[in-house]
Amino acid sequence: MADLLKIAIGAAIVNNVVLSQFLGLCPFLGVSKKVKTAAGMGSAVLFVITIASLCTSLIYTYILLPADLTYLNTIVFILVIAALVQFVEMVVKKISPPLYQALGVYLPLITTNCAVLGVALTNVQKEYSLLTSVVNGIGTALGFMLAIVILAGIREKIEHNNIPPSLKGMPITLITSGLMAIAFCGFAGLL
Amino acid sequence: MNKIAERLYNGIIKENPTLVMMLGMCPTLAVTTSCMNGLGMGLTTTVVLALSNTIISLLRKIIPDKVRVPAFIVIVASFVTLVQFMLEAYLPSLNDALGIYIPLIVVNCIILGRAEAYAYKNPVIPSLFDGIGMGLGFTIALGLLGALREIIGSGEFFGIELFSEPVRVIGLAPGAFFVVAALVAIQNKIKLRQGKKPEEKGCLSCGESGHNCGSCALGCKKEDE
Amino acid sequence: MNSFVKETIKNALILCAITLTAGLLLGGVYEITKEPRAKQQEITKTNAFKEVMKDAASFEEINIDPDAVSTLLKSYDITEKAAVIDGCVKALDESGNTIGYIVSSTSKEGYGGNISISVGFDMSGNITGVSILSISETAGLGMEAKDESFLNQYKAQAGTEDLYVVNKSDSADGINIDALSGATITTKAVTKAVNAAKITDIYLMGAEGTEEKNNDNESKPDENNDYDINADTTEGGEADE
Numbered sequence: 001m002a003d004l005l006k007i008a009i010g011a012a013i014v015n016n017v018v019l020s021q022f023l024g025l026c027p028f029l030g031v032s033k034k035v036k037t038a039a040g041m042g043s044a045v046l047f048v049i050t051i052a053s054l055c056t057s058l059i060y061t062y063i064l065l066p067a068d069l070t071y072l073n074t075i076v077f078i079l080v081i082a083a084l085v086q087f088v089e090m091v092v093k094k095i096s097p098p099l100y101q102a103l104g105v106y107l108p109l110i111t112t113n114c115a116v117l118g119v120a121l122t123n124v125q126k127e128y129s130l131l132t133s134v135v136n137g138i139g140t141a142l143g144f145m146l147a148i149v150i151l152a153g154i155r156e157k158i159e160h161n162n163i164p165p166s167l168k169g170m171p172i173t174l175i176t177s178g179l180m181a182i183a184f185c186g187f188a189g190l191l
Numbered sequence: 192m193n194k195i196a197e198r199l200y201n202g203i204i205k206e207n208p209t210l211v212m213m214l215g216m217c218p219t220l221a222v223t224t225s226c227m228n229g230l231g232m233g234l235t236t237t238v239v240l241a242l243s244n245t246i247i248s249l250l251r252k253i254i255p256d257k258v259r260v261p262a263f264i265v266i267v268a269s270f271v272t273l274v275q276f277m278l279e280a281y282l283p284s285l286n287d288a289l290g291i292y293i294p295l296i297v298v299n300c301i302i303l304g305r306a307e308a309y310a311y312k313n314p315v316i317p318s319l320f321d322g323i324g325m326g327l328g329f330t331i332a333l334g335l336l337g338a339l340r341e342i343i344g345s346g347e348f349f350g351i352e353l354f355s356e357p358v359r360v361i362g363l364a365p366g367a368f369f370v371v372a373a374l375v376a377i378q379n380k381i382k383l384r385q386g387k388k389p390e391e392k393g394c395l396s397c398g399e400s401g402h403n404c405g406s407c408a409l410g411c412k413k414e415d416e
Numbered sequence: 417m418n419s420f421v422k423e424t425i426k427n428a429l430i431l432c433a434i435t436l437t438a439g440l441l442l443g444g445v446y447e448i449t450k451e452p453r454a455k456q457q458e459i460t461k462t463n464a465f466k467e468v469m470k471d472a473a474s475f476e477e478i479n480i481d482p483d484a485v486s487t488l489l490k491s492y493d494i495t496e497k498a499a500v501i502d503g504c505v506k507a508l509d510e511s512g513n514t515i516g517y518i519v520s521s522t523s524k525e526g527y528g529g530n531i532s533i534s535v536g537f538d539m540s541g542n543i544t545g546v547s548i549l550s551i552s553e554t555a556g557l558g559m560e561a562k563d564e565s566f567l568n569q570y571k572a573q574a575g576t577e578d579l580y581v582v583n584k585s586d587s588a589d590g591i592n593i594d595a596l597s598g599a600t601i602t603t604k605a606v607t608k609a610v611n612a613a614k615i616t617d618i619y620l621m622g623a624e625g626t627e628e629k630n631n632d633n634e635s636k637p638d639e640n641n642d643y644d645i646n647a648d649t650t651e652g653g654e655a656d657e
Binding site for chain 1 (some may be wrong): 213216217218220221260261264265268269271272275276291294295297298299300360363364365366367368369371372373375376377379380383
Binding site (some may be wrong): 250253254255257258261262265266268269272273276277279280281283344345359362363 | 423426427428430431434435438441442445446449452453456457459460555556
């Protein structure tokens with residue numbers, strides 16, 4: 001239990017997926033103008049990463065590993081993730097329209113979010129068990145959510161400030177992310 | 192011949208994927224801790240980009256429109272795996288340095304973006320050179336960023352010590368954000384001086400406008416259907 | 417509707433064909449590059465070992481009993497949560513004589529996570545070299561552990577079974593290692609890994625010693641299964657003492 005908690009905290013805070021591993025930067029920088037949309041994107045990523053870690057881990061342990069086809073993992077994982085996102089979209093649409101309203105817009109954007117494939121590959125690389133893979137996935141996704149919501153909060157405030165014209169928009173967002181990354185560096189000795 | 196030169200110029204300068212189009216930010220920030228790593232990542236991506244563009248262009252009449260995205264992904268992922276084998280066999284040190292970012296080339300916006308925007312609609316030879324041009328543009332940008340971070344962040348360049356009190360933070364994760372921020376700010380400054388309005392492009396604007404960013408655009412397009 | 421079904425089937429078939437071709441192609445390339453890749457991995461491994469033992473010509477893996485080693489480490493207050501032994505090899509010179517052991521260990525108490533090292537020992541238990549296999553400490557502080565002047569501290573402390581201690585000038589506690597400035601945690605973690613390796617080396621040499629006696633008595637090198645350390649000695653080339 002303690003080990004799982006350690007992995008979750010490590011994935012969420014110490015090795016934050018966006019701020020220290022640079023995965024999933026597109027949505028992090030693109031969909032962080034408002035806290036509300038950022039939270040929506042964050043929950044969608046949490047949803048998909050959790051299911052994707054479970055599925056890819058199952059496929060790896062029970063199909064690829066016994067068949068000695070582990071070298072196909074990149075191609076298999078990306079296809080599984082793409083199919084999964086489509087499937088999740090259909091299921092959510094059918095079962096829970098309110099949830100679809102909230103997450104639907106973000107789901108298609110996630111297929112090529114490299115954080116999802118990144119988590120699946122890390123799980124395999126570190127030889128995590130099924131449970132550990134899912135915990136690592138949830139931790140990573142929570143870290144993503146935390147980072148994107150904080151950034152959106154800061155960006156909402158920055159809107160009202162007087163920023164030099166050449167720094168407006170992306171440069172100031174990147175600088176903000178850099179400062180956040182410095183803050184997250186402070187967690188390095190936590191584990 | 193003209194077409195080839197035009198494609199190369201387009202990829203390296205006019206529509207440079209990193210510096211102008213702002214695509215593929217993940218590897219750009221992650222592996223540019225040194226010039227060598229940046230160049231290695233750039234060249235690896237160039238190989239994948241050139242090969243996948245060629246094959247997609249060859250198969251463009253066979254691949255049905257409805258399943259083109261999964262087909263692109265399969266083709267790109269195969270080439271990435273292939274290149275990974277080659278690196279493991281002949282350049283293990285580069286493979287170790289780039290680690291997980293090699294398989295992640297699959298989800299690089301630039302590759303799916305070029306497949307969708309160019310290779311799927313154009314003949315083989317221009318597509319090949321479009322891939323090479325874009326790849327070289329990416330390589331140059333990553334090499335430049337890597338060199339900047341290596342010099343400022345560790346006071347060295349290819350192992351030669353330049354000064355003794357480097358600004359360490361530039362070499363660490365936060366520094367990647369700062370260096371890219373500075374490059375974008377300089378571009379904006381130049382644009383402002385020329386009287387143009389700086390616009391947000393590529394990945395950095397996806398989710399809102401969705402155009403230009405290859406993979407994001409694929410997502411946005413699906414949304415429209 | 418019928419044309420829709422037809423189209424769907426056609427699309428699916430084309431996609432399958434592409435995937436199948438890709439899979440077959442990859443399988444082929446995988447087989448072709450299998451040999452050079454295995455060779456590269458071997459070279460990388462050997463180079464890492466050579467770094468800590470320059471005189472060695474080849475290396476031979478030794479199987480150790482993990483339970484025995486972890487019990488032994490525990491008796492020195494090194495728990496499994498602090499440091500573990502990843503593996504041991506025997507270093508051989510050109511004529512096949514054993515000239516020392518290389519122990520790889522991982523400390524789990526680094527500031528930024530695990531630190532893995534390889535330590536080379538000659539036949540009298542002196543450290544011939546320490547090299548860091550993987551480390552993710554802070555640049556400019558803990559990362560300086562890769563520096564040779566730091567690692568050389570562990571070398572050339574001849575003929576003693578004492579362990580290393582950090583920043584203790586009293587030699588009764590053990591051999592002193594000066595901590596890296598601003599990185600005491602890193603220094604302690606590396607030192608723990610070196611100590612774990614040293615304990616294992618002493619244990620290995622002890623086991624080899626008894627084995628040698630055993631061989632002298634019964635002259636059956638194959639039957640050494642009773643030992644905790646099941647050293648792979650069937651090829652001969654025992655310690656040249």
